[in-house]
Amino acid sequence: MLCERCKIREANIQYTEVINGVKNEHHFCAQCAKEMDFGPYAAIFDSEFPLGKLLSGLLGIGEEQEEQKKAHQVICPACRTSYEEFIKNSRFGCPECYGVFDLLIGENIRQLQGSDTHKGKHPRYHYQEDGEQFSVETLSGQEDAGPDKELDIEEQIRILNARLQEAIVREEYETAAQCRDKIRELKEGIGKC
Amino acid sequence: MLRWFECVDPKRPGIISSRVRLVRNWNQYAFPSRLPQKESMEMLRRLELGLENLGSLDGKHYEYRYLGDLSDLERKALQERRVFNSTIASKKTPVGLILSEQEDVGIVLNGTDHIRLQMIAPGLHLGELWKQCDQMDDYINARFPYAFDKKYGYLTSFPTNVGTGMRASVVVHLPMLSLGKKFNGLVSEMGRFGAAVRGVYGEGSENYGALYEISNQKTLGLTEKEILDLVNRVALQLLAQEKQVRKMTMEKRRLEYEDEVYKSYGVLKYARKMSAKDAMIFLSQIMSGIVDGILETEEDCAVYRVMLGIQPANLQKISERPLEKEELDEARAAYIRRTLPELK
Numbered sequence: 001m002l003c004e005r006c007k008i009r010e011a012n013i014q015y016t017e018v019i020n021g022v023k024n025e026h027h028f029c030a031q032c033a034k035e036m037d038f039g040p041y042a043a044i045f046d047s048e049f050p051l052g053k054l055l056s057g058l059l060g061i062g063e064e065q066e067e068q069k070k071a072h073q074v075i076c077p078a079c080r081t082s083y084e085e086f087i088k089n090s091r092f093g094c095p096e097c098y099g100v101f102d103l104l105i106g107e108n109i110r111q112l113q114g115s116d117t118h119k120g121k122h123p124r125y126h127y128q129e130d131g132e133q134f135s136v137e138t139l140s141g142q143e144d145a146g147p148d149k150e151l152d153i154e155e156q157i158r159i160l161n162a163r164l165q166e167a168i169v170r171e172e173y174e175t176a177a178q179c180r181d182k183i184r185e186l187k188e189g190i191g192k193c
Numbered sequence: 194m195l196r197w198f199e200c201v202d203p204k205r206p207g208i209i210s211s212r213v214r215l216v217r218n219w220n221q222y223a224f225p226s227r228l229p230q231k232e233s234m235e236m237l238r239r240l241e242l243g244l245e246n247l248g249s250l251d252g253k254h255y256e257y258r259y260l261g262d263l264s265d266l267e268r269k270a271l272q273e274r275r276v277f278n279s280t281i282a283s284k285k286t287p288v289g290l291i292l293s294e295q296e297d298v299g300i301v302l303n304g305t306d307h308i309r310l311q312m313i314a315p316g317l318h319l320g321e322l323w324k325q326c327d328q329m330d331d332y333i334n335a336r337f338p339y340a341f342d343k344k345y346g347y348l349t350s351f352p353t354n355v356g357t358g359m360r361a362s363v364v365v366h367l368p369m370l371s372l373g374k375k376f377n378g379l380v381s382e383m384g385r386f387g388a389a390v391r392g393v394y395g396e397g398s399e400n401y402g403a404l405y406e407i408s409n410q411k412t413l414g415l416t417e418k419e420i421l422d423l424v425n426r427v428a429l430q431l432l433a434q435e436k437q438v439r440k441m442t443m444e445k446r447r448l449e450y451e452d453e454v455y456k457s458y459g460v461l462k463y464a465r466k467m468s469a470k471d472a473m474i475f476l477s478q479i480m481s482g483i484v485d486g487i488l489e490t491e492e493d494c495a496v497y498r499v500m501l502g503i504q505p506a507n508l509q510k511i512s513e514r515p516l517e518k519e520e521l522d523e524a525r526a527a528y529i530r531r532t533l534p535e536l537k
Binding site for chain 2: 079080089090092093095098105113115117118121122123124125126158159162165166
């Protein structure tokens with residue numbers, strides 16, 4: 001079927017309009033649809049992220065007006081992304097957003113992904129179940145974490161070397177000194193073996 | 194050294210390539226869309242510094258580039274070869290790229306997420322690719338703490354990637370199955386299993402070349418292994434069906450099939466002008482003709498390589514200047530004549 005507006009291109013969008021109980025069906029091509037005004041659905045047609053925008057349609061529509069009004073005032077303190085912006089772009093601004101919007105997005109993520117609980121891989125380094133981060137000081141402490149998490153000593157030295165360089169670039173001399181001492185310690189350890 | 198798509202994997206015909214992509218973010222920075230220019234540059238420098246010995250992990254040679262230093266044409270060519278997608282190719286913010294010589298391993302830094310690791314191989318090798326990705330992921334993680342949440346898993350800019358951050362995909366060639374009436378139904382049925390099937394060079398009957406990419410729709414609530422198994426299963430299932438249709442054609446309409454394949458070869462080998470659409474249709478014909486033993490070429494022919502080669506940005510790169518449509522068709526025909534091997 002040809003698009004009823006331009007009558008040139010193939011129609012691939014079916015638009016059903018119900019006004020006062022009277023149903024009307026229209027067929028348009030994507031280009032015409034983009035040029036027309038479909039109100040809240042317009043976002044679907046004019047984006048480099050068609051799927052992502054489709055998602056904002058799903059996320060934003062069908063919620064209670066009042067609840068939405070309240071939700072729109074939620075702003076992530078870390079990156080200043082508001083809930084409204086998140087809905088508009090279907091995009092988080094920073095890792096903190098997940099925690100900030102958790103209650104608002106839980107149901108939607110479940111709908112989108114069919115689940116809201118991660119079952120896959122966990123980070124091997126810099127992560128503990130209680131969420132604590134490893135620092136330079138605790139890096140070698142991982143040796144006690146069992147053979148599974150043990151880092152090869154040479155690998156540790158390589159990592160520390162990279163951090164040392166980085167600390168120098170950033171003029172964080174205290175961290176640099178810590179790395180240097182740690183490297184020396186590890187190298188002596190190898191010597192003793 | 195040959196790039197990955199220049200190698201032929203004759204063991205499993207019909208499967209072009211496998212790809213595993215992981216998305217990760219460094220927990221010290223906001224996601225790229227919210228990261229100011231200065232911090233983006235700082236993060237890129239730190240990532241580059243931390244990953245400068247990446248080659249020590251797998252013995253590959255890596256090149257480090259800023260997308261901003263590349264011409265539009267080079268970016269477009271990299272996009273055609275699927276090193277990154279169009280969103281990243283058109284980014285104006287600072288984006289880094291670490292790419293192996295064979296272009297089989299690519300890390301995009303500060304694209305839509307901080308770290309986008311991708312590995313590609315010819316043939317069906319999702320398991321091996323995941324193993325290598327997993328290792329490189331650990332290597333990166335040892336240097337940079339990730340944004341990770343116990344409930345949601347790896348945190349990403351888009352909620353469509355959260356969890357494993359993994360997209361596993363396989364590109365398959367389905368020239369006869371996709372002609373059938375039942376194909377659309379088959380595709381939506383695969384959707385119910387959680388696998389997306391989409392045309393690589395366009396949608397529906399416009400997908401000239403009949404290459405289809407199968408990938409996982411969901412990234413959360415499944416383990417990496419479950420995702421790989423799903424994509425693997427669907428790819429093999431579709432290929433088995435394609436094989437069946439092809440067998441039937443070979444038995445019942447062999448002469449017509451042979452005729453089409455040889456005509457396609459003839460046109461490709463001698464034409465002086467070739468549109469992208471025609472080229473893809475004819476190349477698709479000889480791709481299945483070679484697999485079914487109708488055409489025998491002097492040397493192994495990676496038809497997919499030719500399909501990548503005839504894309505506009507690559508042709509313009511070869512001619513070292515922008516080309517009008519007419520010139521493009523001429524350059525395309527010349528490229529095909531040059532690269533297509535002789536028949537035995």
